[in-house]
Structures are given as C-alpha cells and as structure tokens.
Amino acid sequence: MIRAVGRYTLFLKSMFVNRESFATYVKRVFSECVSIGIDSILIVFLVSIFIGAVTGIQTAYNMTYPLVPRSVVAFIVREMDLLELAPTFTAIVFAGKVGSSIASELGTMRITEQVDAIDVMGVNSASYLVLPKILASMITYPVLVIYAIGLGLFGGYLATTLTGELTPVEYISGLRLDFKMYNVFFALLKSFIFAFLISSISSFMGYFTRGGALEVGVASTSAVTNSCIAILCADYLLAQLLL
Amino acid sequence: MIEVNNLSKSFGRKQVLFDISARFMPGDVNMIIGASGTGKSVLMKNIVGLVEPDEGNVVFDGRDFTNGDKQLKRQIRQEIGMLFQGGALFDSQTVEQNVMFPLDMLTKMPMDEKLERVNLMLARVGLENANAKMPSELSGGMKKRGGNARAIVNNSRYLFCDEPNSGLDPQTSILIDNLISEITEEFNITTIVVSHDMNSVMNIGENIIFIREGKKLWEGTNKEIMSASSKDLQEFIFANSLVQALKDKEENQ
Numbered sequence: 001m002i003r004a005v006g007r008y009t010l011f012l013k014s015m016f017v018n019r020e021s022f023a024t025y026v027k028r029v030f031s032e033c034v035s036i037g038i039d040s041i042l043i044v045f046l047v048s049i050f051i052g053a054v055t056g057i058q059t060a061y062n063m064t065y066p067l068v069p070r071s072v073v074a075f076i077v078r079e080m081d082l083l084e085l086a087p088t089f090t091a092i093v094f095a096g097k098v099g100s101s102i103a104s105e106l107g108t109m110r111i112t113e114q115v116d117a118i119d120v121m122g123v124n125s126a127s128y129l130v131l132p133k134i135l136a137s138m139i140t141y142p143v144l145v146i147y148a149i150g151l152g153l154f155g156g157y158l159a160t161t162l163t164g165e166l167t168p169v170e171y172i173s174g175l176r177l178d179f180k181m182y183n184v185f186f187a188l189l190k191s192f193i194f195a196f197l198i199s200s201i202s203s204f205m206g207y208f209t210r211g212g213a214l215e216v217g218v219a220s221t222s223a224v225t226n227s228c229i230a231i232l233c234a235d236y237l238l239a240q241l242l243l
Numbered sequence: 244m245i246e247v248n249n250l251s252k253s254f255g256r257k258q259v260l261f262d263i264s265a266r267f268m269p270g271d272v273n274m275i276i277g278a279s280g281t282g283k284s285v286l287m288k289n290i291v292g293l294v295e296p297d298e299g300n301v302v303f304d305g306r307d308f309t310n311g312d313k314q315l316k317r318q319i320r321q322e323i324g325m326l327f328q329g330g331a332l333f334d335s336q337t338v339e340q341n342v343m344f345p346l347d348m349l350t351k352m353p354m355d356e357k358l359e360r361v362n363l364m365l366a367r368v369g370l371e372n373a374n375a376k377m378p379s380e381l382s383g384g385m386k387k388r389g390g391n392a393r394a395i396v397n398n399s400r401y402l403f404c405d406e407p408n409s410g411l412d413p414q415t416s417i418l419i420d421n422l423i424s425e426i427t428e429e430f431n432i433t434t435i436v437v438s439h440d441m442n443s444v445m446n447i448g449e450n451i452i453f454i455r456e457g458k459k460l461w462e463g464t465n466k467e468i469m470s471a472s473s474k475d476l477q478e479f480i481f482a483n484s485l486v487q488a489l490k491d492k493e494e495n496q
Contacts, residue, residue, distance in 0.1 A: 017313075018313060018317060020348065024347075024348070108334070109333075109334075112329055112331060112334075113327040113328065113329065113331040114331050114332075114333055114334070116288075116293055116325075116327065116331065117325065117327060117331040117333075117390075117393075119292075119293060119320075120291050120292075120293060120320060120323055120325045120403075121320060121321065121323070121344075121345055121348065121349065121397075122316070122317045122318070122319075122320030122321040122323075122349070123348050123349075128348075
C-alpha cells in the first residue's frame, strides 16, 4: 500500500519533469475535454434527474408529520443534492465511465508499445498522455457537477409536483429556504478534488499495465475500484474538515 | 557509431544480460540475433534507454547516454527512431498524424513543410495513399511500414527495429528487410535490428552478434556466420530446415 502510494506520487511528479510546449497541452486538453466531459453529459443527465426524482419522492414519503411544512421536502432535496448526491454520486458514475476508459486506453497503449514509442522519441509520455486528461477532468467535472445539481433539483421538482406531493410554489420556496452559498463552494471544491483523484488514479493504473488484454481489464477494474475508495475517503475527510 | 560497454541487467534476482560489449557501425544493418527469451529485446531496450542497465554504459557517437544528464538523454532520444514489433502506431491518429508526430513534438517546422516531409516518407515506404487511414484499417505489413516512416521522418541518426518481420508473410518480410537496408544506406543511419529470422540475417545482416542466455557468444558478418565454430550458434542457425537444406546442398556439390 505504502509502495503504491509512493509510486503514485512519483508518477505525478514525473508529469512535470521535461514537459512539452504549452501549445501541445492546449490542443490536447481541448480534445480530452470533449471525450471526458462532453461525452459524459448524457449519463450525468440520466443519473442526476433520476436521483433527484427518487430523493424527492422518498423524502416526501418520510415527511408525514403534519407540523412540518411540505416545502421542507424541497429544502432536504436541495441540501442532499448540493452537498452529497451531485458531487459524490456523479463522481462514482464518472469513475465508472471516464476512469475505466482512461485506464483501458493507457493500458492498451502500454501493452502495444505505443507509450514506449513516445518515450523513445524523447517525449515525456506521462506528461503528454496523462496531464491533459487530469486537466480536462478538473475543468469539465465541476461543470458537470453544476449541471448535475440543476438537473437533480429539476428531477425532484418533476417527481414531487407531478405526483401531487408538493405544489410548484411549495417546492420553489423550499429550494430558497435558508440557502448558504458556502455549500455551493463546498460542492465545487469536492468536484475539483474528485476529478483529480479519478483521472490521476485511473491514469496511474493504466500507465503501469504490464502483460496483455487480461491485464488491461484488471487495470480498468482497479481504476474504478480505487477511484471509488479514494472518493469516499476524500468525501469523509472534506465533510469532517470543512463542514 | 553506438558502443555498448560491459552492459549487465537483472530483473529482481534473475540476471538477463551478462557483461555485453559491442560496437554498431553507421551505414550498416547491425543485427542482434538469438532464440526467443535470450535477452535480445532487453538489450535493445537498454540501448535506447527504455530500461536502465545495472552496470555498463551505452555511448552514441562519443556521448555517454547512460550516464548523461536529462538534457543529453533527451537530445540523443530525439535522434533515435524505433520500429516496434507491432508498428506501435497510435490508434487514435491517422497514418499521416502518426508520421507527423515526431515533427510536431520535436521541431518547429511550418505545417506545409511537415506535410511535404510526411508525404515523402510515406512514398518512401510505399504508403502513398494511406494518409487518411487509421491504423486499424492497415495490414500488419502496412503498419510496420508506417512505423518505419515515423521512425525516420525526423532524420533519425539511429534506427532500432524490434523483430521487424514477426507475423509477416515471407514476401512482406523481404519487403520490410529491403526497406530497412535501403534506408540505412540512403541516410547513413546506424541501424540495429533484433531478430531471430535467419532469412533476414542472410538477406540484410552486415554485422551480427549472437546472444544466448544473456551472453554474447559470437560476433561477425553474414558471410562468416555459416562457418562459425560456436556450437550454440550452429544449433540456432540450422534449426531452420531451409538453411539446413541449403547447407546440405552446398556440401553435396
């Protein structure tokens, strides 16, 4: 475990030694933003809207005490969505989609000697291949989280108003109840950290793949598993330290 | 010229290269031969710096690559072209982008000049109309030719070929061999080819070293190899029935 953390740290350091020109990264970061961020919009849309809807219905189902105003349902949906579901749940989905894709892409490049081909030319392969993926993830994931927050709240709105649990006015007033801007900052901070963890851990797993197709599959699975563990640990630490 | 001096390498407790020294001359096709698993590819990876040797060093035209600083290593690596077993073309790029990659990364050439150079190299390896093709659309031989074009596009001074004929039919093998030989002569490159294919050895090998179990057992030319006294080398050469038949025919005459 300590050895793996050490190798991971050295791997991160190696990306900043003998870097290529700035222009090289700009082009690659844009192309990675498309494959990492834009290609994840649909899955984030589906997950967020359904999670928001389910949270709305389940909260309404549990809030039966007559003295609590119904708008509190929307307040709870907002707080859960903002603080936990949008940044963390989306991160788990992101790890499954983007993390496994990064690990399998780099793993395949490694076993087919494409990484060696880059190294042998004197180009820093870790920096050239991995740094743009990490930067693109850290740029696009917070945007996806903002989008997920909005969709989650909209999902909750649809589910609670269409089923008659809340009126639209109750839902909107619940959303506006005791709003703290700090929670948005917290959600975005989490999203930056999760994006870094997912992309760097998945890249690490893929970059050091040895063997054949079987090992690429193992690297891809390890990337998702380790990213999820790292997300959950970071989630707890951030909540403990910052809330 | 590339000099390998007393190079040794171990992986864990297993030593795979034992005190290997050799000289590889410019303008010649230098070959490292031996059976599978004898350390040929490890030796090549040590020479190009993909693996760090435990002992010994590699010198490129008087420049100590193994013990040099990062700047020197980077400079020498930019003069190296390498053809990998499977071609190692980048899956996400077209043939043109693949061949242009070293120029994009290592030079500040204007686009039209890069394109002209890429087209020249693609024509040189017989891939004139493959610019827009993806590697997945190419045959094994075409991938190797594409890999060859990428290896030499930046006026490489040193060309390394790892099993250039593996998985190819005899005709395509000869085509690739001839291409390597012609490029070496045309651009006066120091070429090192790792192979276990005796047809290649006889066809293009000028300076040959034979490795067995990580040790250099023999060194000479392809004219000397048939009469070499090394028992291990004889066993390796005449494991190929065609070479054995040729020798028998020669002896009968």
